[in-house]
Amino acid sequence: MEIALSEAKNAARREEVPVGAVIVNKNGKIIAKDGNRTQEMKDPTAHAEILTIRKACQRQKSERLVGHDIYVTLQPCKMCLEAIISARIKRLYYGAPDTSIPASGVYGITNDKAQKSLALEIYPSIGEDESIKLIKKFFKERR
Amino acid sequence: MEIALSEAKNAARREEVPVGAVIVNKNGKIIAKDGNRTQEMKDPTAHAEILTIRKACQRQKSERLVGHDIYVTLQPCKMCLEAIISARIKRLYYGAPDTSIPASGVYGITNDKAQKSLALEIYPSIGEDESIKLIKKFFKERR
Numbered sequence: 001m002e003i004a005l006s007e008a009k010n011a012a013r014r015e016e017v018p019v020g021a022v023i024v025n026k027n028g029k030i031i032a033k034d035g036n037r038t039q040e041m042k043d044p045t046a047h048a049e050i051l052t053i054r055k056a057c058q059r060q061k062s063e064r065l066v067g068h069d070i071y072v073t074l075q076p077c078k079m080c081l082e083a084i085i086s087a088r089i090k091r092l093y094y095g096a097p098d099t100s101i102p103a104s105g106v107y108g109i110t111n112d113k114a115q116k117s118l119a120l121e122i123y124p125s126i127g128e129d130e131s132i133k134l135i136k137k138f139f140k141e142r143r
Numbered sequence: 144m145e146i147a148l149s150e151a152k153n154a155a156r157r158e159e160v161p162v163g164a165v166i167v168n169k170n171g172k173i174i175a176k177d178g179n180r181t182q183e184m185k186d187p188t189a190h191a192e193i194l195t196i197r198k199a200c201q202r203q204k205s206e207r208l209v210g211h212d213i214y215v216t217l218q219p220c221k222m223c224l225e226a227i228i229s230a231r232i233k234r235l236y237y238g239a240p241d242t243s244i245p246a247s248g249v250y251g252i253t254n255d256k257a258q259k260s261l262a263l264e265i266y267p268s269i270g271e272d273e274s275i276k277l278i279k280k281f282f283k284e285r286r
Contacts, residue, residue: 043197044206044229045188054186065188079229082222086187 001071001093003033007048008073008134011035018134019074021048023056023089026067031058048072049080053087064088073131074098075124084120091121094133104107144207144214144236144270146176150191151216151277161277162217164191166199166232169210175199191215192223196230207231216274217241218267227263234264238274 007020014037022033032055037046049072057063069091070084073099084092150163157180165176176200180189192215200206212234213227218241227235 038206042204042206044200045193045196045226046206050188053188056184057187058148058241061185063181063185063189077225079225080224083188086220086222101216105228 001073001095003030004048004071004073005095005127005130005134007035008131010038011048012134012138014040016040019048019072021052021073022071023052023059023065024069024071031059031068033067042073045079045094047077047080050083051088053089055084057087066090068094071126073127074135089120091123093123093126095125095127096135097124144216144238146173147191147214147216148238148270148273148277150176150178151274154180154191155277155281157183159183161281162191162215164195164216165210165214166195166208167214168203174202174211188222190220190223192219193226196226196232200230209233212236214269214271217278232263234266236266236269238268238270239278240267240271 004020004022007022008018011020012018014035016039017037019036020033023031025031032052034051034055036048037051038044049070052070053065056065056068065087070089071093073095074093075094075096076084077098102137105134147163147165150165152163154163155161157178159179159182163176163180166174168174175195177191177194177198179191180194181187185242192213195213199208199211208230211232213232214236216238218237218239219227219235220241254281
């Protein structure tokens with residue numbers, strides 16, 4: 001998560017919303033990391049998670065990342081969550097909660113049998129404080 | 144939608160799940176079209192909608208597609224729906240319903256105030272029959 005936070009800081013330096021992501025393989029080795037680049041790439045899908053999944057899939061030469069884990073500094077939006085599920089990632093660790101997503105469970109995922117069957121394990125609040133600090137600072141400077 | 148269906152047929156020829164998408168600008172001009180390429184690109188996010196949004200954003204040099212419409216041959220998954228909303232696309236026209244998505248409204252979107260406020264208009268069942276035929280044929284040949 002420290003490396004994801006460092007990617008988030010790099011994103012902030014690029015004037016992007018500071019979110020970073022890291023994917024590690026079954027052996028705990030980092031195979032992809034990146035930060036948010038929606039403005040730089042003029043691409044609303046260029047969230048840290050999507051970029052990292054794409055990189056990891058290229059590296060693994062597969063559209064599936066079975067047994068891999070992803071670390072994200074912010075709770076993924078629904079687009080990214082679906083991408084994480086589609087990629088068959090095993091565990092999602094994230095830092096700050098996204099306050100724009102209803103608090104009742106994580107996207108209601110914990111109560112959704114269909115998604116439960118996909119067996120994505122979700123661990124919130126990892127490195128939460130620093131992640132929140134980064135995002136608050138970013139938006140404070142811009143308001 | 145005819146052009147989206149033709150993109151879906153091209154996808155089928157590439158051995159991809161046959162889904163196609165087209166984005167038109169405010170003047171009704173096609174600015175991007177593509178089909179599903181998840182296997183070819185080894186990228187679980189390379190759905191027709193995501194590829195088309197990326198292309199359109201590159202062409203418009205903007206991460207927003209305000210006033211643009213998207214035509215998709217199949218009801219978008221949640222990842223693509225979020226991408227469509229993030230891109231600020233105005234209208235979504237789609238063909239076949241995705242039977243894996245609960246039938247109560249479109250993703251419950253019609254009852255969701257937050258998403259309603261984003262003002263995405265959704266029109267299902269456009270060119271539905273041909274789209275369903277394509278997808279059924281594809282999976283039949285592979286089972």
